[in-house]
Amino acid sequence: MEDLANIRKRLEDKLHELTNRVVDIEGDLRTPNDDDWSEDASESQNDETLQGIESMAVGEIGKIKRALLKIKDGTYGNCEECGERISMKRLEALMYATKCVGCAEPVK
Numbered sequence: 001m002e003d004l005a006n007i008r009k010r011l012e013d014k015l016h017e018l019t020n021r022v023v024d025i026e027g028d029l030r031t032p033n034d035d036d037w038s039e040d041a042s043e044s045q046n047d048e049t050l051q052g053i054e055s056m057a058v059g060e061i062g063k064i065k066r067a068l069l070k071i072k073d074g075t076y077g078n079c080e081e082c083g084e085r086i087s088m089k090r091l092e093a094l095m096y097a098t099k100c101v102g103c104a105e106p107v108k
């Protein structure tokens, strides 16, 4: 299916991008803070922000890897709750959706 190949490509691109970002941040965080002491406070604040971005990226990487595994074993696009197919439209908007609209947003 061409759509699936497309999504797979997008997932792989995204995975690549996020992995690079994490590597960048890791490098940044490991760099010892400047010897200019006056900048210490803002530097450690910056580190906290970076750590936040990093953990978000790491979480996303996990989801993408799961989605890629599902593509590989042919279960991608099946709702984890009810087993129904998740619509392509939804998958295109949220590539690593694991639940169909009905299950993700239960009727109140």
Ligand SMILES: [Zn+2]
Residues within 6 Å of the ligand: 079, 080, 081, 082, 083, 084, 099, 100, 101, 102, 103, 104
């Ligand atoms: Zn469902």
